[in-house]
Amino acid sequence: MSLLLNKRVLMFVDHTYEDLELWYPKLRLEEEGATVVVAGPEEGVVYMGKNGYPCRSDAAFTDMDSNDFDALVIPGGFAPDKLRRDPRVLQLTREFQEESKPLAHICHAGWIPISAKIMEGYRCTSTPGIKDDLINAGADWVDEEVVVDRNQVSSRNPNDLPAFCREIIRLMQS
Numbered sequence: 001m002s003l004l005l006n007k008r009v010l011m012f013v014d015h016t017y018e019d020l021e022l023w024y025p026k027l028r029l030e031e032e033g034a035t036v037v038v039a040g041p042e043e044g045v046v047y048m049g050k051n052g053y054p055c056r057s058d059a060a061f062t063d064m065d066s067n068d069f070d071a072l073v074i075p076g077g078f079a080p081d082k083l084r085r086d087p088r089v090l091q092l093t094r095e096f097q098e099e100s101k102p103l104a105h106i107c108h109a110g111w112i113p114i115s116a117k118i119m120e121g122y123r124c125t126s127t128p129g130i131k132d133d134l135i136n137a138g139a140d141w142v143d144e145e146v147v148v149d150r151n152q153v154s155s156r157n158p159n160d161l162p163a164f165c166r167e168i169i170r171l172m173q174s
Helices: 019-031 081-082 087-098 107-115 128-136 158-174
Strands: 009-013 036-039 047-049 055-057 073-076 103-106 146-149 153-157
Touching: 009 019, 009 081, 009 087, 019 036, 019 087, 019 158, 073 087, 073 107, 073 158, 081 107, 087 103, 087 107, 103 107, 103 158, 107 128, 107 153, 146 158, 153 158
Parallel strands: 009 036, 009 073, 073 103, 103 153
Antiparallel strands: 047 055, 146 153
């Protein structure tokens, strides 16, 4: 049974993304029937993960419209530090938040919602490396495998991916 048939998910990519945090959710969501579009700074470019795994972008951020998607999943790694400087990435992230669509971030990916200024009053988790950043952005940070607060799903690291994906799928079904 395809739990996410006819659902569309946007993911962000850039060089030094965390390989598992992109590929595990992408494949897991596709397994449930979702269409996953991976957008980078440019369409059709191969971006290399922290551990050397390549990902060719399906599209460019500039061509994306949040109205075409049901959820946003942001992988971690060091890519989010670069991506949070892109006005279009921040605008898309804010649009998903404003529309209360599922918005998932794992590990260092929390940097993007921080820079989009949407973490105030949200309970979340992340890698301990950005704990202070999230707290300073007004979030209630906790050290848990997965945290769901309203439309947001967050996890700490690749070890949490099964719980992270389970909660994304559950949220997308409601």
